[in-house]
Amino acid sequence: GAVVSQxxxxxxxxSGTSVKxxxxxxxxxxxxxxxxxxxxxxxxxxxxxxxxxxxATYEQGVEKDKFLINHASLTLSTLTVTSAHPEDSxxxxxxxxxxxxxxYFGPGTRLTVL
Amino acid sequence: xxxxxxxxxxxxxxxxxxxxxKCTYSDSASNYFPWYKQELGKGPQLxxxxxxxxxxKKDQRIAVTLNKTAKHFSLHITETQxxxxxxxxxxxxxxxxxxxxxxxxxxxxTVHP
Numbered sequence: 222g223a224v225v226s227q228x229x230x231x232x233x234x235x236s237g238t239s240v241k242x243x244x245x246x247x248x249x250x251x252x253x254x255x256x257x258x259x260x261x262x263x264x265x266x267x268x269x270x271x272x273x274x275x276x277a278t279y280e281q282g283v284e285k286d287k288f289l290i291n292h293a294s295l296t297l298s299t300l301t302v303t304s305a306h307p308e309d310s311x312x313x314x315x316x317x318x319x320x321x322x323x324x325y326f327g328p329g330t331r332l333t334v335l
Numbered sequence: 336x337x338x339x340x341x342x343x344x345x346x347x348x349x350x351x352x353x354x355x356x357k358c359t360y361s362d363s364a365s366n367y368f369p370w371y372k373q374e375l376g377k378g379p380q381l382x383x384x385x386x387x388x389x390x391x392k393k394d395q396r397i398a399v400t401l402n403k404t405a406k407h408f409s410l411h412i413t414e415t416q417x418x419x420x421x422x423x424x425x426x427x428x429x430x431x432x433x434x435x436x437x438x439x440x441x442x443x444x445t446v447h448p
Contacts, residue, residue, distance in 0.1 A: 264438045322434050326378040
């Protein structure tokens with residue numbers, strides 16, 4: 222149980238384009254989903270917290286207009302990186318939280334912006 | 336907010352030895368402390384967690400201890416195997432962080448056959 226999927230696993234895009242990443246909880250309802258980014262050899266940095274049906278809460282320093290988060294259902298949250306630039310290249314990971322405070326993580330999405 | 340410090344940053348052991356990773360936290364109101372294992376190119380996998388009303392928890396070769404007074408918790412892996420090689424992260428949540436996880440810096444564990 223407690224499986225979280227992400228799609229795509231890898232994406233390469235040109236500078237200036239937008240990329241959408243999906244995060245799904247496959248076998249439980251996630252009232253809260255979190256989005257993290259991780260640079261090589263570093264820890265996970267929380268970007269934002271999203272609750273189903275409400276606006277996401279962004280961490281300090283994260284541009285909400287650049288990283289659009291939608292949590293339309295209890296099993297799906299999406300992160301859209303708008304007008305991506307090479308500095309946005311990173312490993313993006315989501316996590317889902319159900320009835321308890323335990324967070325289950327997805328496999329991550331490797332974004333490369335050329 | 337919460338601050339979690341993790342040590343050591345790298346740990347190298349021989350197969351069969353024990354490995355210990357230690358973390359300290361700053362927010363005395365934190366009440367949930369999970370440990371995650373992350374393999375290269377993958378997402379973190381929850382391996383064990385402990386809550387503030389428990390001092391120790393064990394699951395086969397893995398154990399976690401919590402000292403609330405000193406605000407530190409530790410991961411113990413016994414009889415290490417090469418497949419235990421990965422990056423391990425501790426985290427803290429609860430209190431003023433409202434359920435958000437604050438991660439430690441990570442420990443690269445290498446188990447030599």
